[in-house]
Amino acid sequence: MKRIAVLSGLLLVGAISLATAQQQQPTALDIQQVKENLYMITGGGGNTAAFITDKGVVVVDTKLPNNGPGILDKIKSVTSKPVMMVINTHTHGDHVGSNSAFTGTVEFVAQENTKTNMEKMPMFQPAENKKFLPSKTYKDKMSLFSGKDKIDLYYVGRGHTSGDSFVVFSALKVMHSGDMFAFAKGLPFIDTSNGGSGVEYPKTLAKAAEIKGVESIIPGHSPVQPLSELKAYGEFMAAVVAATEEAKKAGKTVDQAVADFKLPEKFKGYDLGRLKPAVTAIYSELK
Numbered sequence: 001m002k003r004i005a006v007l008s009g010l011l012l013v014g015a016i017s018l019a020t021a022q023q024q025q026p027t028a029l030d031i032q033q034v035k036e037n038l039y040m041i042t043g044g045g046g047n048t049a050a051f052i053t054d055k056g057v058v059v060v061d062t063k064l065p066n067n068g069p070g071i072l073d074k075i076k077s078v079t080s081k082p083v084m085m086v087i088n089t090h091t092h093g094d095h096v097g098s099n100s101a102f103t104g105t106v107e108f109v110a111q112e113n114t115k116t117n118m119e120k121m122p123m124f125q126p127a128e129n130k131k132f133l134p135s136k137t138y139k140d141k142m143s144l145f146s147g148k149d150k151i152d153l154y155y156v157g158r159g160h161t162s163g164d165s166f167v168v169f170s171a172l173k174v175m176h177s178g179d180m181f182a183f184a185k186g187l188p189f190i191d192t193s194n195g196g197s198g199v200e201y202p203k204t205l206a207k208a209a210e211i212k213g214v215e216s217i218i219p220g221h222s223p224v225q226p227l228s229e230l231k232a233y234g235e236f237m238a239a240v241v242a243a244t245e246e247a248k249k250a251g252k253t254v255d256q257a258v259a260d261f262k263l264p265e266k267f268k269g270y271d272l273g274r275l276k277p278a279v280t281a282i283y284s285e286l287k
């Protein structure tokens, strides 16, 4: 039953998770230091951040199911402090899948639309799993803790889903972008079934790039990137939407639009591997 629930939850994640759906078994994880008290744990799904504050550890995203013990082991290798909070950047199974490993007095935090999306996930249907849903939510912006431990959460619009948080560790000038900026040089998954929007995607990225006091980014699935890459990614997505709008205006079908797709020369380093689903999503939003 549990496996069925997990797999059907992942169906929503679509193309991105087809590859990761094979990884229901715990994966070998790696930990790397991003700043003095900020670590990134890779493998087993989306990138996890572990932020060591005075009071305890704040975890951002919990990977695919069954990776909880691995995440906790990696955290124990760098601090003896307990995990006190889990922030989920968005609703996908490769970012919330191991929430249930964080028991005790752990507070779960997410943007309010993400909470609504998570409540629909099969993995949170059993009564005993409801306590791993967000209990603290926000709409547009929320600050947690203060001084060097301050974390600012921002929701600046739809894109990957309807509730993607940008999580900023202010004193460190580092942002966890979740999957709004998942693949530094590749098309995103636009999850329209969870409120995502291709048309809004570049606008949301442009607003995220304007958030003050950020120098580097922990992306959803790529190595740490400088802020300039987030800005470039916003321009890339704006070009993708513009080219798609033009194709639709010219009366092309999705297949024709994909076949003829052309971006300005400066985006030639970007991978268009998920072009058809992206164009399909954008077409569905255009009149």
Ligand SMILES: [Zn+2]
Pocket (backbone or CB within 6 Å): 090, 092, 095, 160, 179
């Ligand atoms: Zn995602």
